[in-house]
Amino acid sequence: MKCRRCKALAAVALPSHHAGFCPDCFRKFFLKQVETAIRRKKMILPEDKILVALSGGKDSLALMEALTRLGYQPVGLHVDLKIPGSSDVARKTVEDFCSRRGLRLIVADMEEWGLPIPEVRRKVKRPICSICGKIKRHAFNRIALEQGFDVLATGHNLDDETARLFANTLRWDEAHMAGQSPSLPAENGFARKIKPLYRLSEFETAAFAFLTDIEYTTAPCPYSRGASFTAHKALLAQLEARSPGSKISFYEGFLERGRPAFQNRDSDKEQLAPCQYCGMPTSAGACGVCRVRQLLQQS
Amino acid sequence: MIFVRLEPESEDLTLPKPNTVLQLLNRLQLGRTQALVIRSGELLTPDRRIHDGDRIEIRKVTSAG
Numbered sequence: 001m002k003c004r005r006c007k008a009l010a011a012v013a014l015p016s017h018h019a020g021f022c023p024d025c026f027r028k029f030f031l032k033q034v035e036t037a038i039r040r041k042k043m044i045l046p047e048d049k050i051l052v053a054l055s056g057g058k059d060s061l062a063l064m065e066a067l068t069r070l071g072y073q074p075v076g077l078h079v080d081l082k083i084p085g086s087s088d089v090a091r092k093t094v095e096d097f098c099s100r101r102g103l104r105l106i107v108a109d110m111e112e113w114g115l116p117i118p119e120v121r122r123k124v125k126r127p128i129c130s131i132c133g134k135i136k137r138h139a140f141n142r143i144a145l146e147q148g149f150d151v152l153a154t155g156h157n158l159d160d161e162t163a164r165l166f167a168n169t170l171r172w173d174e175a176h177m178a179g180q181s182p183s184l185p186a187e188n189g190f191a192r193k194i195k196p197l198y199r200l201s202e203f204e205t206a207a208f209a210f211l212t213d214i215e216y217t218t219a220p221c222p223y224s225r226g227a228s229f230t231a232h233k234a235l236l237a238q239l240e241a242r243s244p245g246s247k248i249s250f251y252e253g254f255l256e257r258g259r260p261a262f263q264n265r266d267s268d269k270e271q272l273a274p275c276q277y278c279g280m281p282t283s284a285g286a287c288g289v290c291r292v293r294q295l296l297q298q299s
Numbered sequence: 300m301i302f303v304r305l306e307p308e309s310e311d312l313t314l315p316k317p318n319t320v321l322q323l324l325n326r327l328q329l330g331r332t333q334a335l336v337i338r339s340g341e342l343l344t345p346d347r348r349i350h351d352g353d354r355i356e357i358r359k360v361t362s363a364g
Contacts, residue, residue, distance in 0.1 A: 001344045011342040015331060020344055058360075159361070203332035206360040210335055210342060218307035233361055241330040 005029075012207045015244035023211045030208045033199045034066045041183040043194040044151060050074040051149040051191075053140050054097070054105070056090035058209040058216040059155030061097055063197055065212050067153070068101065074153065076105040079139045081132065082116040086219045093217045106147070108139045114293045121223065123296055128223050131292065138289040142280055144191035156182075156195040159202045162247045163232040165254055178262040181255065188272045189281030199248065301349060303327075306358045316353075321345035327357065334359045 001010040003022035010020030021029055038044050050067065054060045054076040067074045078094040081087050091107065098105040110116050115135055121128045144152045161182070168176045182198035184190075197205060209216055239246050274280065275287035282288070303312040303323075317323045320336050320343045327334075336343045337356040349355070 001346050010344050013331065013344040013346075023342070201332060202360045203335075206335055206358065207342060210337070210358075220307070230361065237330055237333055237361070240332065 011211070012204075014204070016201070016240070016248060018244075026207060027211055030200065030204060031066055031069055033204075034063075034196050035070060037182065037196045037199050038070075038194075041181075041194070043153075043183050043196060044072065048150040049148060050151050050153055051077050051106075051140075051144050051147075052153045053136075053155070054078045054094045055155070056093035056097075056217040057155070058214065058218075059157050059160075059197060059202070059205045061094075061155075061214045061216050062205045062209045062212070063153060063155040064097070064103065065101075065214060066208070067196070068103065074103070075149070076103055077140060077143055078105060078107050079136050080107055080109045080111075081136075082109075082111050083118060083221060083223065086217075086221055087117075089217050089219050093215065097214065097216075106143060108143060110135065110139075113139070114296060115289070117223070119296055120292055123299055124292060131288075132223070135289055135292070138278075138280060138287070141189075141191050142278065145189070149191065150186075151192045151194055153194050153196060155197055155205070157197045157200050157202055157205050158247055158251060159233055159236070161195070161198050162236050162251050163229055165251060166232050166236060167229070174262050174265060177254075177259065178265070181259065189274060189279075198251070201247065300351065301353045301355060304354070304356045306356060316351050317349050319345065319349060320347045323349060323355070323357075329357070329359070333361065 001013055001020040002008065003010050003025050004019040005025040006022060008022040011023045012026045013020045044050060050072055052060065052064050052067065052074045054064060056078070064074055064076060076094065076098050078091060080091050095105065117128070117132055117135070120131055120135070124131055140152055165180060168180065182195040184193045186192040236247060270283040272281040272283055275282045275290055276285050277290040278287060280287050286294070300313055301316050303314055305312065314326065317326060321331070324331060324334065324336070324345065331345050335358040337358065338353055
């Protein structure tokens with residue numbers, strides 16, 4: 001297979017684009033996709049201070065690399081969850097990545113925040129993945145707002161977005177479908193959130209990470225085995241293999257024609273007010289994360 | 300025979316030589332875009348030939364959780 005642009009030997013084949021690319025042209029293609037996402041969804045203004053959530057996986061590190069190569073000056077944020085066997089590796093991966101590239105990194109240590117995940121898992125009788133997600137989103141938002149960032153970027157890719165849309169569709173979850181977008185404005189105490197990799201698949205971010213010498217962690221979270229999200233991704237991968245381009249068409253079609261319908265019906269938004277302890281938005285007096293922290297302190 | 304390293308499982312396999320990368324992916328029940336195929340530091344597209352004695356890394360791309 002030859003590169004579509006320069007006719008050299010291809011290194012990456014993309015059935016959804018009916019194209020192959022050599023390493024150099026693939027890097028250009030990838031950056032162009034990120035640039036297009038940012039422009040079309042008006043994600044970043046020239047003077048914006050950008051915070052990027054870095055897990056240590058390929059997607060978040062690829063996003064940081066892409067934004068830097070596009071001329072932005074993003075700051076990294078890593079949430080150290082203190083999960084044995086995975087958090088140490090993830091933190092070191094992110095620290096090494098940022099230090100090698102001279103990028104500023106903020107680390108939020110959940111032990112210091114009174115929210116180490118193993119302890120949360122022992123004390124709270126709800127699914128840990130949902131609480132852990134809530135704690136991470138809380139930390140991202142709080143640091144973004146308190147430290148004066150204009151926008152919070154995450155490495156969610158096309159596979160993440162289509163799997164989430166598929167799950168929301170299976171439940172016909174109108175509220176979540178109204179709120180699913182690669183670019184959400186700042187409102188009600190939430191920072192602006194963007195997903196500049198939404199046009200790129202996991203395969204493409206993995207190839208970009210490989211071709212830009214990014215060392216990332218693949219250690220799965222020991223608490224997330226058998227997550228339904230992974231099963232949905234596998235189903236969609238089968239569909240994509242039979243019909244290349246299905247995922248981007250499903251998601252872009254939703255953004256253009258599906259989401260507006262759900263947004264119009266989304267009239268019963270919860271009334272939010274600042275949490276009495278941390279100031280983050282909540283529909284109760286104390287936010288869910290502060291309630292978890294109190295539970296841990298009491299026991 | 301060829302020698303295959305599967306990641307992220309860190310599993311080593313010795314397999315009869317397939318003709319192409321696509322045949323290797325099929326044998327491992329992987330789609331074309333479900334894994335990176337790496338030989339000597341180079342990414343391989345599904346049409347590339349496999350040679351006897353090749354050492355190949357298959358890096359699955361789906362992140363768990």
